[in-house]
Amino acid sequence: MAGVSVTTATFIATSTTTTTTVTIASSLSMQALVRNKTTAGQAIALEDGNSHPLRAGLHTSRYFEILKTRRQLPVSGSRQSFLDVYHQNQVVVLSGDTGSGKSTQIPQFVFFDEYASGKVIACTQPRRLAVTTVARRVATEMDVPLGQEVGYSIRFDNVTSDKTRLKYMTDGLLLREAMEDGNFSSYSCIIIDEAHERTISTDILMALLKKAVASRSDLKVIIMSATLDAGTFTNYFASSSTFRVHGGSHPVEIMYLSGATPDYFLLSLHFVKHIHENHEAGDILLFLTSVKEVEEACSMLRTAIEDMEVMSLYASLPPSEQDKVFCQSSMRKCVVTTNIAETSLTIDGVAYVIGVCKQSGYNPRASLKTLLTAPISKASARQRAGRAGRTRPGVCYRLYDEDTFDNVFLPPAPPGILENEITSEILMLKNMGYNAVGRFDFVTPPHPEVYLRGLEDLRALYRVLKEVVEIRKQLKGVVQTLFNEPLKASDFGAANYDINIRKALARSFFYHSALHCETRGDDVYTTVHDNHPAGIHPDSSLVGINHEWIIYDRFIYTGKQYMQIVTAIDPEWIVDLEHFQDDRLSRKRNGELRQPKVKASLDKARAARQQSTT
Numbered sequence: 001m002a003g004v005s006v007t008t009a010t011f012i013a014t015s016t017t018t019t020t021t022v023t024i025a026s027s028l029s030m031q032a033l034v035r036n037k038t039t040a041g042q043a044i045a046l047e048d049g050n051s052h053p054l055r056a057g058l059h060t061s062r063y064f065e066i067l068k069t070r071r072q073l074p075v076s077g078s079r080q081s082f083l084d085v086y087h088q089n090q091v092v093v094l095s096g097d098t099g100s101g102k103s104t105q106i107p108q109f110v111f112f113d114e115y116a117s118g119k120v121i122a123c124t125q126p127r128r129l130a131v132t133t134v135a136r137r138v139a140t141e142m143d144v145p146l147g148q149e150v151g152y153s154i155r156f157d158n159v160t161s162d163k164t165r166l167k168y169m170t171d172g173l174l175l176r177e178a179m180e181d182g183n184f185s186s187y188s189c190i191i192i193d194e195a196h197e198r199t200i201s202t203d204i205l206m207a208l209l210k211k212a213v214a215s216r217s218d219l220k221v222i223i224m225s226a227t228l229d230a231g232t233f234t235n236y237f238a239s240s241s242t243f244r245v246h247g248g249s250h251p252v253e254i255m256y257l258s259g260a261t262p263d264y265f266l267l268s269l270h271f272v273k274h275i276h277e278n279h280e281a282g283d284i285l286l287f288l289t290s291v292k293e294v295e296e297a298c299s300m301l302r303t304a305i306e307d308m309e310v311m312s313l314y315a316s317l318p319p320s321e322q323d324k325v326f327c328q329s330s331m332r333k334c335v336v337t338t339n340i341a342e343t344s345l346t347i348d349g350v351a352y353v354i355g356v357c358k359q360s361g362y363n364p365r366a367s368l369k370t371l372l373t374a375p376i377s378k379a380s381a382r383q384r385a386g387r388a389g390r391t392r393p394g395v396c397y398r399l400y401d402e403d404t405f406d407n408v409f410l411p412p413a414p415p416g417i418l419e420n421e422i423t424s425e426i427l428m429l430k431n432m433g434y435n436a437v438g439r440f441d442f443v444t445p446p447h448p449e450v451y452l453r454g455l456e457d458l459r460a461l462y463r464v465l466k467e468v469v470e471i472r473k474q475l476k477g478v479v480q481t482l483f484n485e486p487l488k489a490s491d492f493g494a495a496n497y498d499i500n501i502r503k504a505l506a507r508s509f510f511y512h513s514a515l516h517c518e519t520r521g522d523d524v525y526t527t528v529h530d531n532h533p534a535g536i537h538p539d540s541s542l543v544g545i546n547h548e549w550i551i552y553d554r555f556i557y558t559g560k561q562y563m564q565i566v567t568a569i570d571p572e573w574i575v576d577l578e579h580f581q582d583d584r585l586s587r588k589r590n591g592e593l594r595q596p597k598v599k600a601s602l603d604k605a606r607a608a609r610q611q612s613t614t
C-alpha cells in the first residue's frame with residue numbers, strides 16, 4: 001500500500017538496566033490488554049500473580065523459580081524500552097549477545113502485547129532442533145502445556161492447537177506457508193531469529209516480509225541477530241538504526257592454545273580427558289567437523305573414560321536421540337557435536353566448550369558442493385563460546401592460538417544464497433507470481449551464474465516432465481491398440497519402462513553428462529560440459545561397472561570430487577541433440593577438440609543409430 005512507511009529504531013539494553021514497574025490493579029486480566037499499548041508493568045504484574053493469567057488455577061512453584069532467573073537476563077531489564085520501540089515501529093531489528101534472552105524472552109514480551117490481536121506470533125529458527133527445544137523451554141517458562149498457547153511447527157511435526165498464540169517454526173516452513181498466503185494474514189507479528197545465519201529461507205522471508213509490511217500496516221516484524229551485522233538488515237528495511245542488547249547470562253572465559261596444533265582431533269579428546277580429571281563439575285560440549293569425526297570421538301571417549309556419559313549430536317540423528325543430550329545425568333556429560341549446536345541451543349549444565357572448525361561451500365561453475373576443512377568465522381567461534389555460560393559461568397577452549405583468531409579467521413560466512421543452488425527457491429518464487437526472479441528484492445542478490453544454473457535445472461526438469469508425459473501418452477496408445485482397453489496405471493514392469501525413464505533424463509539433463517576416462521582407472525569420468533574429472537560416489541550402485549556414458553545430478557567435494565545420483569545412458573539417445581553436434585563440442589583456442597573421445601563416441605553412436613533405422 002502506498003504511503004505506509006517502514007521504519008526501524010534503536011533499542012539499547014544492558015543487563016544492569018532497571019525495570020520500570022507500574023502499579024497495577026489486582027483485577028488485571030489478559031482481556032484488559034490493548035494491542036500495542038501494553039506496558040512492561042502490566043505484563044510483569046500478570047506474570048507475578050499467583051493465579052495463572054491464561055487458565056484457571058495457580059502457578060507452580062517451579063514457574064516462580066524459573067521466573068526469577070528470567071528476570072536476571074539482560075533483555076528483561078529493558079522490557080519497557082523494547083515495548084516503546086516496538087510500539088513506534090513496524091519493523092524492529094534487534095541484535096544482542098548470545099544468551100541475552102532474545103529467543104526465549106522477546107517472543108513472550110510480544111505475546112502479552114499482541115494478545116488482544118487474536119492472531120499468532122511466529123518465531124522462526126533456521127534449525128529444527130532449535131525450534132523444538134526453544135518452544136519447549138518457553139512453554140515451561142509460561143507454565144502451559146506445549147502445543148497450547150505455545151507450540152511449534154516443523155515439517156512432519158506440528159504441535160499447535162486452536163489456542164496457540166506463540167508458534168516457533170523453521171524459517172523453511174514459514175516460507176512454505178507464504179506460498180499460500182504472501183500477506184501472512186494469520187500472524188500479528190513475525191520474529192525472524194538468528195537472521196545473521198543468512199539461510200536462504202531467512203533471506204527470502206525477509207524480502208517477502210518487506211513487501212507484506214508495506215501492504216499490511218497491522219503486521220509487525222522483528223529481525224533478531226546475534227552479531228553486529230544488524231546494519232545490513234536496518235539498511236534493507238529502509239533505515240540505518242541499530243538496536244543492541246548487551247551482555248549474556250553468565251561470564252565465559254576464553255582460552256587459546258599457545259601455538260598451532262597438527263592434530264586438533266586427538267588434542268580435543270585429550271582436552272576432554274584433562275577437563276574431566278582436573279576440573280570441577282560441569283558438562284562438556286565438544287565441536288567437531290563431521291558426523292564421522294563425532295562418532296569416532298564418541299567411541300574413543302567411551303572407551304577411555306568410563307565415569308562420563310558421552311553423547312553425540314548431529315542433524316541426521318533421530319529426534320528422540322537428539323533429545324537425550326538435554327536429559328539430566330548423574331555423571332558428567334560430554335556432548336560431541338557438529339555445528340548443529342552452534343546457535344540457539346541451551347544445554348543446561350554445559351560449563352566447558354571446546355571448539356574446532358570446518359565449513360562447506362558451493363561453486364556455481366561446477367555445480368559443486370564442498371565440505372572442506374577451513375577456518376570458521378569469528379562469528380561462529382563467538383556463537384560456540386556462547387553455548388557455555390548459559391546456566392552457569394563457563395570456559396571456552398579454542399584449539400588454536402589467539403593470533404589465528406585475530407588474523408586468520410574468516411569474516412562472517414557469506415549469505416547462504418551466495419553459496420548454494422537455489423533451484424527450488426526460484427521455482428517457489430515463480431509459483432508465487434515473481435516471474436522476473438532476477439529482479440527480486442533479495443537482501444543480497446545471488447550471483448547471476450547461480451541464478452542461471454537454477455533456471456537451467458528448472459528447464460531440464462520441465463523437459464523431463466514433457467518427455468515422461470509423451471512416453472505415457474505413447475504407452476497408453478500402444479496398450480489401447482493392443483488390448484483395446486484404457487491404461488489404468490503406469491506399468492512399472494514394462495520391458496522398456498526403466499530405459500524410457502533414463503532416456504527422458506538423458507535428453508533433459510544432457511548438460512550433466514560424463515564420459516568414462518579409462519586411462520584414469522575405475523569409476524573416474526570427465527564431464528562433457530565442463531571437462532572436469534570426477535569419480536562416482538562410493539554410495540552409488542554404478543560403482544565398479546564403468547559404463548561409458550552417465551548423467552549425474554550433482555557434484556560433491558569431500559577430499560575427492562564425486563558425482564552423486566548417477567545413471568547410465570546410451571549415447572544413441574542423445575546424439576541428435578544440438579548440444580552434441582560437432583560445432584558445439586568444447587574446443588581449445590587452436591580449434592582442437594578438448595575431448596576427442598567424446599566426439600569419437602558420439603560418431604560411433606550416430607553410426608549405430610543410423611544403421612538401426614535403415
Ligand SMILES: Nc1ncnc2c1ncn2[C@@H]1O[C@H](COP(=O)(O)OP(=O)(O)OP(=O)(O)O)[C@@H](O)[C@H]1O
Nearest residue numbers: 098099100101102103104137226249344346348390
Ligand atoms: N532449556 C533451558 N534450560 C535452562 N535455561 C535455559 C534454557 N533455555 C534458555 N535458558 C536460559 O535463558 C537464557 C537465554 O536464552 P535464549 O535462547 O533466549 O538466548 P539468546 O539471546 O536467544 O541466545 P542465542 O543468541 O545464543 O540464541 C539462557 O542463557 C539460559 O540462561
